[in-house]
Amino acid sequence: MEGPRTNGTDPMRTDDPVTDHDRRRRQILDVAADVFAERGFQGGTTKEIAKRVGLSQPSFYHYVGSKDDLVRAIANQVDADMKSVLEKADAASPDPVIKLQTLIVEFTRAVLVNRRTFTVYWHEYNSFPQDVAAEVRRDEAAFVHSVTDLVRGCQEAGRLPADVTPGVTARAILGMASWTYRWYNPEGPADPDGIAAAFCRLIGLADPER
Amino acid sequence: MEGPRTNGTDPMRTDDPVTDHDRRRRQILDVAADVFAERGFQGGTTKEIAKRVGLSQPSFYHYVGSKDDLVRAIANQVDADMKSVLEKADAASPDPVIKLQTLIVEFTRAVLVNRRTFTVYWHEYNSFPQDVAAEVRRDEAAFVHSVTDLVRGCQEAGRLPADVTPGVTARAILGMASWTYRWYNPEGPADPDGIAAAFCRLIGLADPER
DNA sequence: CCTACCGATCGGTAGG
DNA sequence: CCTACCGATCGGTAGG
Numbered sequence: 001m002e003g004p005r006t007n008g009t010d011p012m013r014t015d016d017p018v019t020d021h022d023r024r025r026r027q028i029l030d031v032a033a034d035v036f037a038e039r040g041f042q043g044g045t046t047k048e049i050a051k052r053v054g055l056s057q058p059s060f061y062h063y064v065g066s067k068d069d070l071v072r073a074i075a076n077q078v079d080a081d082m083k084s085v086l087e088k089a090d091a092a093s094p095d096p097v098i099k100l101q102t103l104i105v106e107f108t109r110a111v112l113v114n115r116r117t118f119t120v121y122w123h124e125y126n127s128f129p130q131d132v133a134a135e136v137r138r139d140e141a142a143f144v145h146s147v148t149d150l151v152r153g154c155q156e157a158g159r160l161p162a163d164v165t166p167g168v169t170a171r172a173i174l175g176m177a178s179w180t181y182r183w184y185n186p187e188g189p190a191d192p193d194g195i196a197a198a199f200c201r202l203i204g205l206a207d208p209e210r
Numbered sequence: 211m212e213g214p215r216t217n218g219t220d221p222m223r224t225d226d227p228v229t230d231h232d233r234r235r236r237q238i239l240d241v242a243a244d245v246f247a248e249r250g251f252q253g254g255t256t257k258e259i260a261k262r263v264g265l266s267q268p269s270f271y272h273y274v275g276s277k278d279d280l281v282r283a284i285a286n287q288v289d290a291d292m293k294s295v296l297e298k299a300d301a302a303s304p305d306p307v308i309k310l311q312t313l314i315v316e317f318t319r320a321v322l323v324n325r326r327t328f329t330v331y332w333h334e335y336n337s338f339p340q341d342v343a344a345e346v347r348r349d350e351a352a353f354v355h356s357v358t359d360l361v362r363g364c365q366e367a368g369r370l371p372a373d374v375t376p377g378v379t380a381r382a383i384l385g386m387a388s389w390t391y392r393w394y395n396p397e398g399p400a401d402p403d404g405i406a407a408a409f410c411r412l413i414g415l416a417d418p419e420r
Numbered sequence: 421c422c423t424a425c426c427g428a429t430c431g432g433t434a435g436g
Numbered sequence: 437c438c439t440a441c442c443g444a445t446c447g448g449t450a451g452g
Binding site: 039040043122123163164168172178179182199201 | 248249250251252253332333334336337354370371373374375378379381382384385386387388389390392393400405408409411412413414
């Protein structure tokens with residue numbers, strides 16, 4: 001009697017479909033990132049996720065579809081974060097040095113703001129469903145490739161040591177920034193931007209805000 | 211009829227107890243690191259581990275005791291690796307610069323030689339049994355603390371930027387080196403020592419072999 | 421959004 | 437070192 005599902009709920013109001021259902025789903029995704037970060041993908045049960053958001057385990061399936069859906073959504077968010085970081089770095093300036101400084105700041109910020117999401121992304125890399133795994137690997141390779149290009153630009157400008165392979169330098173920079181997910185303490189003295197600035201100084205690039 | 215187990219097999223030869231049983235156990239530990247690195251601790255089953263070493267799943271328990279035993283052994287190995295790295299760095303020279311260079315080389319080497327063991331160590335950090343978890347956290351804190359001290363020494367010698375907190379610098383260095391577990395390719399052009407030397411140059415420390 | 425429930429699989433044991 | 441097996445728990449469905 002109905003068409004192929006117009007928009008979900010009420011045909012009367014199709015302009016603002018962000019309803020309770022969407023909020024609940026978003027909440028479930030956040031909690032799932034917590035649970036998977038703590039117990040791993042296989043160890044984190046739908047029962048525990050449901051319990052933390054105040055649902056029975058079967059009700060969980062009214063919002064999510066399957067457990068794979070969760071890790072898929074998490075992977076997609078990190079994917080989007082990496083793309084966003086690249087865009088911001090590229091738009092910051094024509095100067096590759098400023099681009100790389102901006103990238104370090106924005107990437108560190110992204111990792112630390114969505115710490116548990118990145119944790120799941122990195123730890124459950126092998127648990128991704130086939131389709132999303134392929135996409136994720138491709139996008140991450142593109143990300144590293146872009147950073148490598150920025151490093152090359154900085155080397156040609158004489159601002160990074162030329163006797164280090166650009167690829168290794170790029171991995172080193174991303175390693176410094178990524179590794180913050182393990183030691184960063186939100187209650188500690190250092191904040192994400194301060195940490196990123198420290199990374200820049202350590203490799204001989206001036207602060208971004210000068 | 212027997213005492214509380216003299217040495218396992220034959221009372222006649224107690225001098226060389228490294229027998230088939232020990233070799234099998236070692237093999238199981240290696241395979242377990244592979245399986246856990248691929249599928250996580252909860253996702254890696256005793257059945258799969260047993261199958262890869264050519265045993266039935268119940269026979270697995272003749273060598274191991276429990277699944278927790280496996281992750282306990284893995285954690286202890288990383289623990290020992292970190293201690294060994296510290297000792298080598300400390301013995302290398304009285305000069306903190308050479309100590310830090312040595313530490314970077316030895317740590318990178320350890321991570322890449324036992325890549326899957328470190329992978330499990332870092333990814334299953336929250337899956338450790340209570341007792342080993344406490345020990346691991348203590349030893350890792352001590353490791354970071356020692357590296358921070360070396361950084362401080364290098365700063366006082368004017369070889370590392372003094373306007374970066376020693377703790378953040380230490381984490382950055384350990385981050386660069388640790389992150390190699392994600393991107394290192396044994397078939398690729400770069401080898402562990404070359405990568406470590408690149409890290410040293412990137413942060414303004416000369417090569418260790420000069 | 422819940423109660424009731426299913427098939428599958430897991431870690432581990434019995435008993436030889 | 438294996439066959440047979442157990443209790444527990446998991447992801448997901450039925451049916452309302």
